Amino acid sequence: MFNRQRIEPQPGQESVWDYPRPPRLEDTNKHIQIIFNDIAIADTHQAKRVLETSHPPVYYIPPCDILIEHLVLMPHSSWCEWKGRAAYYTVLAGEKQEQNAAWYYPAPTTEFADIKDYVAFYPHLMDACYVDGEKVQPQPGDFYGGWVTSDIIGPFKGGAGTWGW
Template sequence: MPDGTNSAPGFAKHPDYKLDRAIASKRVCAMLNGVVIADSDKVMVVRETGHGPVYYFPRADVAMDRLTRTDHSTYCGFKGDASYWSITVDGQTAENAVWGYEKPYDEFTEFNDYLSFYWNKLDAWTEDGADVTEPS
């Protein structure tokens, strides 16, 4: 891991913690109220100790005009401070459904260009055009 001035403190406390990521070999689409919110063939799948796989979409592939930044925030000792957005489509709002690390720790600088979604706050997901109920 990098020894930069913005290194993740979590790895010092938990050196065996895994936070693996790779670009998925499939197109992933996320929808709310029948409207595509994110659609990409450049999705980063993150596999983290103690968690199931999570998809992160490039910001360029997210309908940012449907998102509204909120005051909600969380902290991860491995990735950094997370900012949150709500999604609104035709009067339906999914509160704090989206998060991203705009200034992540040095180990994960690529996260600053990606956003993730709470799977259960959206109503439809597809992988390569097929409906799915969880990330694979």
């Protein structure tokens, strides 16, 4: 059985067990970068992050800070009880592509209206994702898109044995 015991954060760290449910949306001025096939396809200081109990933050990037020509809209969609229906992009650069590697909300719920058309990326499908120069680790599993950095403490939902949380 996976241990879901909250790890006590040190100064300067956040515990995902202190994040709210339902999730909260907040602005961040941290420097967010996404690299795919040696191209910085996203670079911003204007991201928003979604914080939800047991999940590392998911960063949403404004379209103006993304090289949109590397995103191809896909027919795939999913539903979030908090944010609404998500649409997906395949990320494409040169001969390299990752299908359904990024998503956005074209018509989010009222509470998440500020992320309309902002794009989130699965870090495990990109070459590298950075928060203030630190390379992130993907949230365990391949369903959620959280970004784990040294200032975020778990344990995190998503890995084997955590689906029942």
